[in-house]
Amino acid sequence: MLIDLANTVGDYLHDVFVTQIDGWVILGFVAQFMFTMRFVVQWLASERAGRSVIPFAFWTFSLGGGTLLLVYAVYRRDPVFIAGQALSTFIYIRNLQFALRERRQNRAAAG
Numbered sequence: 001m002l003i004d005l006a007n008t009v010g011d012y013l014h015d016v017f018v019t020q021i022d023g024w025v026i027l028g029f030v031a032q033f034m035f036t037m038r039f040v041v042q043w044l045a046s047e048r049a050g051r052s053v054i055p056f057a058f059w060t061f062s063l064g065g066g067t068l069l070l071v072y073a074v075y076r077r078d079p080v081f082i083a084g085q086a087l088s089t090f091i092y093i094r095n096l097q098f099a100l101r102e103r104r105q106n107r108a109a110a111g
Contacts, residue, residue: 024072024075024076027068027071027072028068028069028072030068031065031066031067031068031069031071031072032065032069033065034061034064034065034068035061035062035065035066035069036065037061037065038057038058038059038061038062038065041055041057041058041061042054042055042058045057045058056096056099056103059092059095059096059099060096062088062092062095063089063092063093063096066085066088066089066092067085067089069081069085070082070085070086070089073085
């Protein structure tokens with residue numbers, strides 16, 4: 001029974017991670033990597049500052065990863081994923097606008 005379970009799990013993992021691999025799955029993995037990197041960037045920036053901060057790169061990775069995940073979700077025809085990523089992408093764009101405006105204001109004040 002344990003051997004059958006191991007074979008079933010092995011067959012499942014092979015199907016999911018080997019058989020189904022195509023360009024769209026690779027795009028999904030690239031998108032997920034970018035999306036994950038935003039948390040790494042935010043965590044490192046917060047550790048350096050000793051407080052919670054959200055750097056510009058966080059929103060850049062959010063927009064890049066979120067947009068690619070939206071494209072992937074549209075291709076996969078997943079309505080829940082599409083709705084979530086479409087809203088999130090709008091929020092990332094808006095936060096990038098705020099961050100860019102703040103950068104311009106800081107440059108103007110310094111110069």
